[in-house]
Amino acid sequence: xxxxxxxxxxxxxxxxxxxxxxxxxxxxxxxxxxxxxxxxxxxxxxxxxxxxxxxxxxxxxxxxxxxxxxxxxxxxxxxxxxxxxxxxxxxxxxxxxxxxxxxxxxxxxxxxxxxxxxxxxxxxxxxxxxxxxxxxxxxxxxxxxxxxxxxxxxxxxxxxxxxxxxxxxxxxxxxxxxxxxxxxxxxxxxxxxxxxxxxxxxxxxxxxxxxxxxxxxxxxxxxxxxxxxxxxxxxxxxxxxxxxxxxxxxxxxxxxxxxxxxxxxxxxxxxxxxxxxxxxxxxxxxxxxxxxxxxxxxxxxxxxxxxxxxxxxxxxxx
Ligand code: AVI
Numbered sequence: 001x002x003x004x005x006x007x008x009x010x011x012x013x014x015x016x017x018x019x020x021x022x023x024x025x026x027x028x029x030x031x032x033x034x035x036x037x038x039x040x041x042x043x044x045x046x047x048x049x050x051x052x053x054x055x056x057x058x059x060x061x062x063x064x065x066x067x068x069x070x071x072x073x074x075x076x077x078x079x080x081x082x083x084x085x086x087x088x089x090x091x092x093x094x095x096x097x098x099x100x101x102x103x104x105x106x107x108x109x110x111x112x113x114x115x116x117x118x119x120x121x122x123x124x125x126x127x128x129x130x131x132x133x134x135x136x137x138x139x140x141x142x143x144x145x146x147x148x149x150x151x152x153x154x155x156x157x158x159x160x161x162x163x164x165x166x167x168x169x170x171x172x173x174x175x176x177x178x179x180x181x182x183x184x185x186x187x188x189x190x191x192x193x194x195x196x197x198x199x200x201x202x203x204x205x206x207x208x209x210x211x212x213x214x215x216x217x218x219x220x221x222x223x224x225x226x227x228x229x230x231x232x233x234x235x236x237x238x239x240x241x242x243x244x245x246x247x248x249x250x251x252x253x254x255x256x257x258x259x260x261x262x263x264x265x266x267x268x269x270x271x272x273x274x275x276x277x278x279x280x281x282x283x284x285x286x287x288x289x290x291x292x293x294x295x296x297x298x299x300x301x302x303x304x305x306x307x308x309x310x311x312x313x314x315x316x317x318x
Contacts, residue, residue: 081103105131145181
């Protein structure tokens with residue numbers, strides 16, 4: 001459909017950054033495409049489905065930790081803070097924090113404006129006393145938050161172990177940017193998935209129903225949908241591996257046979273067994289997490305975990 005529109009002389013609707021990342025990522029060795037491109041509409045729906053899978057423990061585990069931790073967070077952080085959530089998406093965890101902390105202002109930050117406006121509407125209806133100030137921005141860089149909350153101390157919220165999708169160097173840069181954005185006297189509540197038995201980790205990223213496989217494969221489908229491309233989808237399979245050296249789950253798309261295709265007129269040849277690296281999900285033990293936080297300019301002051309020690313929530317101060 002899209003290709004037809006392009007052939008009919010319409011401008012391409014594809015994001016130029018997507019095109020550039022796909023072409024550069026497939027030309028380099030090892031081949032890799034950044035995980036941020038998973039999240040088109042279909043990818044976001046599949047991710048929501050992942051969070052309900054029996055094998056995918058992080059979402060429900062973090063939610064249960066938040067139920068216990070948030071009243072304590074409210075006590076430590078004190079009254080009168082503005083809550084600033086990074087990458088708010090359609091988070092179901094936010095109401096747990098907002099109910100406990102009862103802030104006067106909530107600033108959800110997300111790069112996707114549509115998603116942001118929708119989830120802001122839902123939250124504003126749920127918390128009628130709360131001033132919701134949605135902020136459409138890329139939070140990887142320091143941000144100038146709304147002037148109205150300039151003098152209000154902030155409580156940053158970054159759940160979901162999304163920090164784990166960055167290599168440690170990037171994670172440290174992000175933590176520094178958050179510190180700069182949140183300003184003097186800020187606190188940060190952040191979720192991180194812990195290192196555990198690969199027999200638990202791998203199925204969480206390669207579930208029996210194949211939802212994570214569909215999430216990974218959707219990237220190839222998106223390339224065919226949005227770019228002028230003919231990637232033979234059936235030639236690839238989803239692969240999730242635990243990289244113990246780097247303490248991370250890696251997702252790849254592995255060619256099952258030699259495959260030749262073109263994207264935007266450029267030819268690609270991928271040999272059987274070669275992979276396209278699509279995601280890293282780093283896991284952090286308690287000490288690793290504390291070192292990471294300190295490297296990013298934050299002093300950890302409290303850690304909560306679940307009884308099985310699957311996931312941790314950290315409260316840190318600037
Ligand atoms: C968004 N992020 C924290 C998820 C994770 O667990 O790394 C993304 C994901 N990829 C496959 N399953 C879930």
